[in-house]
Amino acid sequence: MSTDDPILLLVHSDPWVRRELVEEIELWSSGDLDVISAGSEHEAYAALSGKPDAGDRLAIVISDEKLVDDNGRNFLSGIQKRFPAASLAILTVQNETATDGIHQIPSSPEATGRSIRPLRLAWNPPNPRAIAKGPAGTREADILEDFFWRTSTTFTWTPGDPGSENDIRITIDGEEYVNPTLEDLFKALEIFREPERPLKHPYDLVIVGAGPAGLSAALSASLNVGLSSLIIESHIPGGTATTSINLIDNYLGFPKGVSGTRLAKLAVQQAKALDLIDFRPTLTAQYLKRGDHGRYLVGVVNSSNGHVDEVSGAMVLLACGNKPHTLKLANDRRPARGVYYAALPCDQIREQGQSIVVVGGGNSAAQAALQFAEGSKVTMVAIEGFDRMAQSLQAAIEEQVANERIEVLAGYKVTEFLGDEQLSGVKIKKADRSRKLHTRHVSSAYILIGGEPDTKWLHPNVQGLENGEEKVELNRYKYIKTDHHLRRHRGKLAFETNLPGVFAAGDVRVNSLRRVGQAVGQGAAAVASMELYAAENPRILIDKTSPAYRRFKILRLTDP
Template sequence: MGQPAILTVDDDPSVSRAIARDLRRRYADRYRIIRAGSATEALDVLKELKLRGGRVAVMLADYRMPQMNGIEFLEQAMDLFPHARRALLTAYADTDAAIQAINVVDVDHYLLKPWDPPEEKLYPVLDALLDAWQATGDQELPDLRLVGHRWSEPSFQIRDFLARNLVPYKYFGADEPEGRRLMEAADAGPESIPLVVTADGRALPRPTVQEVAEAAGLSVTPGRDFYDLIIVGGGPAGLGAAVYGGSEGLKTLLIERQAVGGQAGQSSRIENYLGFPDGISGAQLTDRARRQADKFAAETLNTREVVGLRTDGSARTLTFADGGEISAHAILLATGVSYRPLLAEGVAGLTGSGVFYGSAATEGPACAGSDVYIVGGANSAGQAALFFSRYARKVTLLVRGDSLEASMSYYLIQQLAQVANIEVRTRCEVIGAHGDGHLQAITICDSKGGTKATVECGYLFVFIGAEPRTDWLGDAVQRDEKGFVRTGSDLLANGERPRGWDRDRDPFYLESSVPGIFAAGDVRANSIKRVASAVGEGAMAVALVHRYLEAQ
């Protein structure tokens, strides 16, 4: 297929020549460097490459061009090469406009002109983009194929699992021609839906998530019986710990029961995370962190649910739901939190069939032209409102409190106010959900006027508070009244150490009531519920694990 291409688009001939020169100097032995003088010319080049079966690794587009600016070009280019990495070239004066426009198209980076010296300001960015592209490639991948029903919760669960784990798949409705053909070929009836067909042609009727994970090539079996550090939970805290644990030579295993990234991985865009001034999607951040953990040989175990924890002498042992066990010198609890269920009449029966917890980004395109309602007033709800406003006719944010200021970041409140098809309604609650087979309407109680109204609604996304998923811990470690794990000084009641504590020291800052068992991120009592702080705690936990191991 020849060398993959790096395409540059700039209408200024001197800039175009300069960037092509710098790119050839470093990448010409591995990549074909193509430059175009306009967006129209670049699209023609991409179309020809597509017809010839070529590959494009990275596209660099100038922001300010006549007829079609860089954002508009990248929007169209994505249709031809959706896996190519994308960067915007901007002058300093255009930075603010470029950052705002980046929300329109999922740009990976932007570069300021001039970029001298390229060794500092150009090549590191391009190296990272090329590494990311090489991890997935631009060629057609042997996708899984899923046949399901539009409003089926089991079908949604598999689609959501594959999307959140960045597994390429193709979805076909059971009533579509291709869906019917796949079912006939697999000799499968309606009772087999959802039906997964693997790349090698195996048919999996009504598979479990673990069976889907195995078919997708995700790791579901640990590589050893004993580790230095086992991390339970693959959100920002768990990923941070996996990167630092692996990089510092610890035999590290990360266990995730659903999808690496946790709630942060579902965010459509995180804009206040240090080092990403133009924002980054939760999926992108998760993918980079996962690949970084892989680089340092930290193992990831998917779709395995941990249901028990005990102390075996100097070892700490976890029990899986299937009865298996795994042990380590130290355990880090990084299970985060789950969205609290919406306890309104009819909601439980429609979950996955119009009612969704979290952003459920797979539903975005299906919302086109519909009215979407979002329940919640924190950052996750605001980010979801911005995401779905790109598809829906109207997005209504229902907030129980008097305003957003107490629970949402200022920058998000400002962005919501600027989007014409987003409405924020305060002091409102959903008290009922209605529909035959899928959500069709909701009943809203407006406490300001004391009124109730039933409105048409096909999509309801819920972001109401969070609660730790720690019931499985039982009495293994101390938890507060809400279920969050107590650590460090929170365990020193009246200056006394926890009952059963057998060390001649106080618990370390992130250490639980059992030596060698640590907690980090949202699951920890009195933690700061932010992505940056969770990553920091994950890194700090590894340093404390080292101190614990050195004293053994």
């Protein structure tokens, strides 16, 4: 929790119940909220008075129906007058629909926890970091909303007037950006420090991928070895962890779990404070070549403007992670909008009252279906059934099936998307030889069927090899082989690939367990091997501004 996190205020007269509710709220909010609690209206206002910026940060207020010094509804009405932007909820045994702007929540810890996401999404921050205006419900709007959510940026969105221009205008700190690129937003929001070194700078280390492994390696390389590092990332820091709706519940130091977006935000804050780390967002790696002095060149393209260039590193860490599996369809027609490969909490607003399909039979698909079932009609489709999901999730799905909020189709597959600009439906059939097609009219399809390593760029074609591009050894599933997994592994350092000085860590590496903790550990361990490699090959370090260059100076002078 940081001092700029949104505030959630819980008011309940029973201290034992209050404690249980706070624990459940912290579990569901995963540390993204500043949770404060009070036993009465008087205590609640006293707690808010201790927060000078409560007017900007008060996002959610939850009160019991009966308080020792007032009625819960009267208390919330008073809050509504003082803090009109906050989301309000009352704990009740009734299931009536609120008509006065106050949500009603069943008075149980589990129901309170489940309500946190929709309540936060209903919050309309009075002083958001970003103010957007323009046509909502477009592919461009989806991309920007996804960016704001995954970077924990508070924002408001005002739809454009009918018949007005189609430009999206975003105001950040008083400056307006028209149809901004993600690179523009990274700079405007100062998510990373603006690099002082030019793109052609001879870095000690180039890191491909800003997921947990890449960010961990950058921190270790800077703090432990003194290497100058460049992180290149094609999208948003944090990797696939920021697209998961599941809490990371097995990471050291977070006993109640932590969301991927929160963990990424904390890691980025650490990296931002270190001068030796440069971050270049929206750069996508294209190839790997050998350069002079035993160094490497990584070809990159800027997704914002299409500019092509090369970056130089004495060593390279491949931490490019996974990319989502896509469906194999009868035809390759895919609508511009409506097909998604991650389900974020913010998607609940877009899908309210809609019919959607979730493809997949694992835990992520189950969590997404349960999330959407609160306000949408959900169809789940899985070729191999749903045996791979946790039993608790299976039970929750069965409960929603009984309530007719979720339809389950085991042994079926999606064969075609319908619609041009916007998805209008899908065609499905049994996974056997049956030719009978069924149509489901849906506005969105969430494809949650796992991922594959993002390594195609490391296996150049014949023309690429003729141009000097290097080939990294992969296994049959396209994961990167390192150290003892290589055919010729004698003398290889831990996490080193078949190319000397090129290392791999995280989900992209062979035998990965796809765990955040493992990726973080491998990133740091790979840097330990890089330190040994640099000591054996000091001449590869030519960045005279880095501490590592000065540290290995004596070795460089004695190197034959």
